[in-house]
Amino acid sequence: MQVQDSSVKTCCARIYESDAVRLLLGDSFHPGGMKLTERLGELLGLRPGVHLLDVASGKGASALHLAERFGCEVTGVDYGGENVAQANAEASARGLADRVRFVTGDAERLPCADAAFDAIICECAFCTFPDKPAAAGEFARVLKPGGRVGLSDLTRGEGELPPELDSLLAWVACIADAQPVERYAGFLQGAGIEVSVVEPQDWALTEMVNQIRMKLLGAEIMVGLKKIDLPDIDFASAKAMAAGALDAVRSGKLGYAIVAGKMRSIPQGIGINA
Numbered sequence: 257m258q259v260q261d262s263s264v265k266t267c268c269a270r271i272y273e274s275d276a277v278r279l280l281l282g283d284s285f286h287p288g289g290m291k292l293t294e295r296l297g298e299l300l301g302l303r304p305g306v307h308l309l310d311v312a313s314g315k316g317a318s319a320l321h322l323a324e325r326f327g328c329e330v331t332g333v334d335y336g337g338e339n340v341a342q343a344n345a346e347a348s349a350r351g352l353a354d355r356v357r358f359v360t361g362d363a364e365r366l367p368c369a370d371a372a373f374d375a376i377i378c379e380c381a382f383c384t385f386p387d388k389p390a391a392a393g394e395f396a397r398v399l400k401p402g403g404r405v406g407l408s409d410l411t412r413g414e415g416e417l418p419p420e421l422d423s424l425l426a427w428v429a430c431i432a433d434a435q436p437v438e439r440y441a442g443f444l445q446g447a448g449i450e451v452s453v454v455e456p457q458d459w460a461l462t463e464m465v466n467q468i469r470m471k472l473l474g475a476e477i478m479v480g481l482k483k484i485d486l487p488d489i490d491f492a493s494a495k496a497m498a499a500g501a502l503d504a505v506r507s508g509k510l511g512y513a514i515v516a517g518k519m520r521s522i523p524q525g526i527g528i529n530a
């Protein structure tokens with residue numbers, strides 16, 4: 257599928273700021289919820305004094321959870337200004353504003369200094385970045401030598417995806433441009449990050465798609481009864497996409513995985529154009 261880089265980023269940010277996504281997913285927008293987020297926190301060795309960057313931080317649910325659970329400092333970057341504003345408001349409400357902050361920015365051009373972070377997390381978002389080598393290069397640029405990276409993302413297995421999973425919406429839902437897990441590892445390795453952990457976590461995707469299907473059914477009934485209004489949702493295509501995604505997970509065409517590693521050496525010279 258051909259996509260325009262700026263339209264996919266803007267569309268992705270808008271969708272993840274919409275009422276429809278809040279209804280279907282709550283405030284945490286990735287499979288596995290806080291269980292997989294904590295697994296990444298353990299792999300990254302988070303503790304007090306560590307400065308973590310959350311790339312594509314959404315409404316900040318993971319960043320805030322990790323700050324509370326591991327005592328680390330966190331900066332979140334997201335393309336969507338509304339998500340960033342809500343995440344900062346939530347950090348203040350939870351008394352975490354002194355060590356958790358969120359800024360607007362693009363993963364492919366991070367608004368961060370070189371070698372500023374000890375660790376990076378990026379959940380269910382790397383696959384939506386149109387220029388993945390540029391994003392991996394940015395991870396390497398802003399990490400300190402020896403710094404760690406942990407991704408969790410949708411993965412592609414063998415076989416073609418059905419047409420309902422090849423649209424702009426499917427791209428934004430992390431499906432259409434999902435990569436085989438080795439490719440994610442390859443993007444990181446190409447930027448100088450040595451990958452040491454690859455963990456399949458397909459259960460998390462099955463669980464999330466099943467929850468979305470149940471919520472879609474409930475929401476459709478409520479809209480039919482005129483109890484709620486959800487003009488953003490095209491129920492027929494959303495249900496077709498969810499059913500297609502579930503079939504794809506069952507047949508091994510789609511999955512979910514964690515990929516983690518460590519900066520190999522001094523990152524100078526590794527950047528967007530490297």
Ligand SMILES: C[S@@+](CC[C@H](N)C(=O)[O-])C[C@H]1O[C@@H](n2cnc3c(N)ncnc32)[C@H](O)[C@@H]1O
Nearest residue numbers: 269272284285286312313314334335362363379
């Ligand atoms: C599936 S959500 C994941 C959000 C968050 N990581 C979580 O797990 O709750 C994808 C997020 O990526 C953000 N995003 C998409 N493209 C981006 C880019 N190029 N740079 C920064 N954020 C981006 C969207 O705004 C959205 O919040």
